[in-house]
Amino acid sequence: MADKCDLCLLGLIILSSLLTGTSGVTNVFISSGENVSLSCNKALSDCKSTTWTYNRFRRPSVELITGGIKNKDTERHERLSLESDCSLNIKNITGEDYGLYSCSQYVNGRPQGPDADVYLHVLHVSVSPSSSASSSSSSSSSSSPSSSSSSQTEISPGRSVTLSCQLYSDILSCDLDSSDGLEVLWVNQADVDLKLYSRYQILSSSAPDRCIIISLTTTLLNEDDNREWRCQLTRRDQLETSVRYTVKYSDPADTASETEVCVNAGSLYRVIVIIVEIAVFAAPTVILLQIICARRAGRKDSKHPEEIEMPTILE
Template sequence: MSLLEIILIFVLQFEAGIYGEPTFYKIAGHDVILPCATASSSDTTCSSVSWLYSRDLSETFSEVANGKVLQTSPQAARRDLDKRCSLVIYNITAEDAGLYTCRHGTHSDHDSFVHLSVLTISPSPPDADPKRDGNITLECSLLRYSDLPPCEQNSIRWMDETGTVLLGEGVGYKLLGQKNCVSFLSVKRQSGHNRRYTCQFVKENNVEIEADYTPVFTDPSPDQPYIIIGAVVGMVVVLVIIAAVFIKYRKRVKEAKVTEDVQKPIQQPDELESNLTYVTVSHNQQASLEKKVEVEEVTYSAIRLQ
């Protein structure tokens, strides 16, 4: 037997082993318990059990070693073991999808495999304004072990709230098709018409898992115009009050200035006299050339009028 034949037989046996193992279908955000078929019922501490995780054949990560969750794992906070050595995963995310291997002891002879597939629905664009009408695209994805065969065409289907399977194009929707394990549906979001859409993964005519999505339209608040009007009126009232206070303040300033001018201090007599200059005028009158006339002194004074 050639080396190529040995490798081919090994690959076929490996694929038959992992593809024939159970698959758990879950929705993102839920919890799951993955059983370990090779765990011993007498080993209640799970001290000889390890769990391995791989998204594809290229790389494998250790999640649990000797019955203990490895804290080096990025997902350690959402991992746990129960009394049966089953792996418990809380709050499932898309990154949890893949192949899980339970190993008892240090050898891989009795490994058991479990697949975890995660169904997600997300709108595109994800930040679409919920207050505006318009078309959005819903993306339904089945995330799983990437080395599995592709999903069959039409294995992911859409339904409306009445249970009607959506095909082609209809009122408010348009089926954009399926690519591998991802299906796209364009829907129209309208105010007052929050329809519900369901994505299902169907395998051999059996619905393995389904998830609902409702494009939410948020109507503007009916009280919003009144709130705006109230705010404008309130602002006008505040401005009027400020203007009235300012006018009243200026009026008071003017009145105070007039009062100050009227009540200026009146000069006292002593102060007035100190500001006056007295002049003495001598008047000589000569009756004749030979006779002297006495000098008459005249004194002028200032009279203050009350």
């Protein structure tokens, strides 16, 4: 029952903010890997009475900041910091960071000014394990609506790759995507919807903690090298955040260089093997010759003086 009440309360807060446009809850959309700063309605000259709490469905409420001090018992405490204006900074956002963040200030148990409620929605792109592609990602630290993170994967033409763009958010808030104008789609570098191209298979789905999942599957072509695809989230036709994915093929020159090194190493190995084989087979012959020479020398030295023939003197 408590979980249902928490869900209803959370849903009502988000519903009222999205549908009526009130400032009760600030919706922040961010891409994974980026940094974000959540504002607090500061009413005091310092942050010693500031408390930041975190709420999410089916999870107990957690105090991230208590009396202006970070709670070290939280999983994300190393990524948290408090600004001089009491804003909450979160570094290297992950999908698990989505949810409702509330800032409160109290003096002698009495609230000072209104609470600041911020709902964080996280956009994340992952590569399907079936593509067997290794990837590394880099992200920007800006929290502006148009900021984006990017990833590069070393893959090769002819292989199939599946990219999954996921919006981590509360279920109730995602039910409002049609009425609030939320839209997630894949576009190319020219901002053209990839649904218009037959080579791309794009499917939509959802999950309990990811209300919008847009997957893109395609077979890579030679001309896809350095091609950029972008998953973008818009709200009321305004870009909120996006994630770039850049295809990067391995450099043929590097591959040739590696092959040449391998060939040279193999040739040197074969030469060493031949030398060793020659040494192994030649050693007995050398030893035998030494024995024969030693025996001959021994027989010559062992002859008696009278056995030595004297030279004939001519008269």
